[in-house]
Amino acid sequence: MTSEVVIKADKLTKRFGDFIATNEVTFEVYVGEIFGFLGANGAGKTTAMKMLCGLSKPSSGNATIAGFDIYKQTEEIKKNIGYMSQKFSLYEDLTVIENIQFFGGIYGLSDKQLKAKSNELIETLGLQNEAKKLVTSLPLGWKQKLAFSVAVIHEPKIVFLDEPTGGVDPVTRRQFWDLIYSAADRGITIFVTTHYMDEAEYCNRVSIMVDGVIRALDTPANLKRQYSATLMDEVFYELARGAKRKSD
Amino acid sequence: MADVVLNNIVKTYNKGEVKAVNNVSFEVNKGELFGLIGADGAGKTSIFRILTTLLLPNSGTASVNGFDVVKDYKAIRKNVGYMPGKFSLYQDLSVEENLNFFATVFNTTVTENYDLVKNIYVQLEPFKNRRSGKLSGGMKQKLALCCALIHRPTVLFLDEPTTGVDAVSRREFWEMLKGLKQQGITILVSTPYMDEATLCERIALIQNGSIMSIDTPDEIVKQFPENLFAVRADNMSRLLNMLRSNKQIKSCFSFGDFHHITFQDDNELSQNKLIQTLQEARFKDIELKHITPTIEDCFIKLMN
Numbered sequence: 001m002t003s004e005v006v007i008k009a010d011k012l013t014k015r016f017g018d019f020i021a022t023n024e025v026t027f028e029v030y031v032g033e034i035f036g037f038l039g040a041n042g043a044g045k046t047t048a049m050k051m052l053c054g055l056s057k058p059s060s061g062n063a064t065i066a067g068f069d070i071y072k073q074t075e076e077i078k079k080n081i082g083y084m085s086q087k088f089s090l091y092e093d094l095t096v097i098e099n100i101q102f103f104g105g106i107y108g109l110s111d112k113q114l115k116a117k118s119n120e121l122i123e124t125l126g127l128q129n130e131a132k133k134l135v136t137s138l139p140l141g142w143k144q145k146l147a148f149s150v151a152v153i154h155e156p157k158i159v160f161l162d163e164p165t166g167g168v169d170p171v172t173r174r175q176f177w178d179l180i181y182s183a184a185d186r187g188i189t190i191f192v193t194t195h196y197m198d199e200a201e202y203c204n205r206v207s208i209m210v211d212g213v214i215r216a217l218d219t220p221a222n223l224k225r226q227y228s229a230t231l232m233d234e235v236f237y238e239l240a241r242g243a244k245r246k247s248d
Numbered sequence: 249m250a251d252v253v254l255n256n257i258v259k260t261y262n263k264g265e266v267k268a269v270n271n272v273s274f275e276v277n278k279g280e281l282f283g284l285i286g287a288d289g290a291g292k293t294s295i296f297r298i299l300t301t302l303l304l305p306n307s308g309t310a311s312v313n314g315f316d317v318v319k320d321y322k323a324i325r326k327n328v329g330y331m332p333g334k335f336s337l338y339q340d341l342s343v344e345e346n347l348n349f350f351a352t353v354f355n356t357t358v359t360e361n362y363d364l365v366k367n368i369y370v371q372l373e374p375f376k377n378r379r380s381g382k383l384s385g386g387m388k389q390k391l392a393l394c395c396a397l398i399h400r401p402t403v404l405f406l407d408e409p410t411t412g413v414d415a416v417s418r419r420e421f422w423e424m425l426k427g428l429k430q431q432g433i434t435i436l437v438s439t440p441y442m443d444e445a446t447l448c449e450r451i452a453l454i455q456n457g458s459i460m461s462i463d464t465p466d467e468i469v470k471q472f473p474e475n476l477f478a479v480r481a482d483n484m485s486r487l488l489n490m491l492r493s494n495k496q497i498k499s500c501f502s503f504g505d506f507h508h509i510t511f512q513d514d515n516e517l518s519q520n521k522l523i524q525t526l527q528e529a530r531f532k533d534i535e536l537k538h539i540t541p542t543i544e545d546c547f548i549k550l551m552n
Contacts, residue, residue: 169287198504
């Protein structure tokens with residue numbers, strides 16, 4: 001982790017009619033940092049993430065992602081980020097190798113790079129026997145590990161992970177975090193949401209959003225000190241229990 | 249007396265290629281809050297669908313309230329409440345219409361059983377004219393629970409009611425379950441969140457279609473076969489790598505701000521030796537302490 005800023009959000013706001021989904025959100029994320037983006041259901045996390053990925057135009061405020069402006073340079077942003085969510089990440093009716101080649105192709109890898117990357121990926125994940133099987137036949141944990149590897153296949157500056165470990169067994173969940181650590185060590189910035197509060201502890205810093213506003217942002221250790229808590233769960237509960245908005 | 253009984257239930261898919269439920273047997277007692285704890289793909293939903301007579305087992309027998317799930321499916325359907333993992337109410341009916349619909353289907357009225365759902369329904373009442381498809385996640389969940397309860401079921405089946413729900417709403421949901429239990433309803437609930445296991449009276453830990461352990465959460469914790477230690481230092485990711493490659497260490501998993509470890513040779517000497525090794529490797533703020541395992545520690549142990 002360095003002090004070089006890779007995500008800079010300044011009073012980022014999104015309105016839907018009278019409803020302010022994300023309200024003047026300001027924060028910075030550093031290169032190689034694992035940044036936990038926490039909040040209750042309906043706090044505005046997904047809306048904020050969509051803006052940061054260049055998929056949704058803000059109503060007001062500014063942000064730069066890897067140095068690119070989220071109003072004018074959305075295509076540049078998309079080339080420099082990776083994205084994975086629990087809901088959709090891979091094509092279930094393509095094989096493991098086809099998925100790797102498809103996403104690698106989309107991210108602009110050359111045939112030569114693709115071939116090398118595919119082999120490397122299949123070997124690191126131990127998927128040699130599954131390479132030609134449809135993704136739908138893989139256990140969830142394997143799918144999630146593959147999805148993550150595909151999301152960083154082009155060595156992006158930042159990878160956005162939306163609840164990547166939901167429903168995954170405890171051992172695989174930890175293997176997944178090994179992949180996150182190793183990507184962060186390579187200098188990829190990790191922007192991650194989760195409902196598992198133990199995973200909040202694995203982040204360098206976390207922000208907690210409540211009703212469209214960032215209510216707290218610091219290292220887990222500092223947050224626990226500030227709220228006189230022994231676990232991040234208690235910090236989260238303290239901040240989020242007063243939430244007025246509860247939706248998805 | 250047991251309200252739910254499973255004997256050697258087997259369920260396979262794709263002509264036997266996928267074994268979803270592998271010889272599963274357990275019982276849920278009358279009035280008990282019983283948790284089925286396991287990850288996605290463990291076989292939880294198949295078990296729920298067999299017990300609610302929506303899926304036929306390949307072999308084995310099961311009964312609910314003494315009725316056989318194959319022969320007496322009609323009687324079971326009248327008596328049980330089922331909240332599937334996926335939101336399954338009518339999205340284009342309002343909150344009130346959904347509740348009335350389910351009451352009518354079960355030959356009863358909302359008024360007759362209102363006391364059972366009252367505490368939950370009052371939170372929905374301000375939105376009673378809203379279409380259920382337009383409700384927020386937490387509200388949908390509450391409405392689904394009301395609809396599953398409105399005919400006063402003897403057994404309530406809740407399949408992953410808290411998946412994807414934030415930590416605050418999860419706590420609220422478990423408070424609601426406690427209230428229902430006090431009304432004498434037998435509850436079988438599944439969850440992938442290991443921390444929710446301690447809120448159940450008894451639990452079954454399930455992985456790859458097989459039950460690994462069934463008992464009270466306290467007993468499962470007591471059966472953990474080794475001494476478990478928590479360790480932390482200034483650089484947790486370097487510490488994790490070091491512990492994993494250290495021959496003294498038998499197992500090591502990260503748990504929030506600590507790593508949980510067991511020793512190959514479990515004695516005081518090992519502990520001192522580890523601290524010494526860590527000091528030599530220039531770790532700072534080293535902390536090592538003996539701890540009581542969590543259900544998640546037990547689950548990981550049983551998986552290996």
